[in-house]
Amino acid sequence: MTDPAHPGRMLFLNIPVADLERSKAFFAKLGFGFNPKFTDETAACMLVGEQAFVMLLSREKFAEFAKLPMADPTTHTLALYCFSVSSRDEVDAVSAAALAAGGSEADGPEDYGFMYSRSFFDLDGHGWQVMWMDPAAAEQGPEEFTASTQDAENPS
Numbered sequence: 454m455t456d457p458a459h460p461g462r463m464l465f466l467n468i469p470v471a472d473l474e475r476s477k478a479f480f481a482k483l484g485f486g487f488n489p490k491f492t493d494e495t496a497a498c499m500l501v502g503e504q505a506f507v508m509l510l511s512r513e514k515f516a517e518f519a520k521l522p523m524a525d526p527t528t529h530t531l532a533l534y535c536f537s538v539s540s541r542d543e544v545d546a547v548s549a550a551a552l553a554a555g556g557s558e559a560d561g562p563e564d565y566g567f568m569y570s571r572s573f574f575d576l577d578g579h580g581w582q583v584m585w586m587d588p589a590a591a592e593q594g595p596e597e598f599t600a601s602t603q604d605a606e607n608p609s
Contacts, residue, residue, distance in 0.1 A: 465498075466534070467508040469515035469523055470577050473497060476509050479576050482554040483547055501536055527578035535582040541569045547583045548573055556581075 470476040477487060477497050488506070491498035495514040499507040516523060524531055538544055545562075548571040552558060559572035559580055570584035 461504070463504045463506065465506050465508055467510055467515060467518065468534075468577075468579055469512045470509050471512060472576075473509060473511050475576060479551075479554045479556070480509070483550050507534070525578070526580075530580060533572075533580045533582060535570075535584060537584055537586065539585070541585050544569055544571055544583050544585050547571075551575070551581070551583075 473495070477499075480499055481487075486500045488498040488500060491506075491508075495511045497509045499509055501507055510518075512523065538547060548558075551573040556573045556575050559574050559582075561571070563570045563572075567587045567590035568584060570582050572580060572582045574580055
């Protein structure tokens with residue numbers, strides 16, 4: 454993998470939610486934590502990775518930042534949010550937790566061998582995907598990884 458173009462850069466993704474406390478409880482059941490320094494009654498900073506955060510914003514707070522009208526995520530796809538986990542089993546566990554917490558299934562499992570994922574809608578209708586990728590595939594890239602595994606299965 455090449456060096457990051459901007460080392461130390463952080464990602465903050467902002468999404469509107471109808472009920473902030475309900476959304477925080479939902480995502481806590483999926484294993485996410487929140488940074489209290491950036492959480493109040495209108496916003497919650499959900500920790501996704503070392504430098505990646507999702508800001509759950511009340512619709513009113515989101516509207517303060519948005520320059521265009523807010524779309525309804527139950528009728529329009531605004532974006533698809535994907536995060537990785539460390540194993541195939543964890544994909545299933547997080548997906549099951551999302552459904553048990555009130556989310557709904559968007560797709561059945563998708564298994565590409567080197568990558569496994571499941572998708573769900575959160576309580577507001579935002580589409581999420583939880584995925585695992587074989588570390589070798591992540592390092593080599595999917596095409597090179599697939600070619601190397603096929604070469605190992607079919608030696609000359």
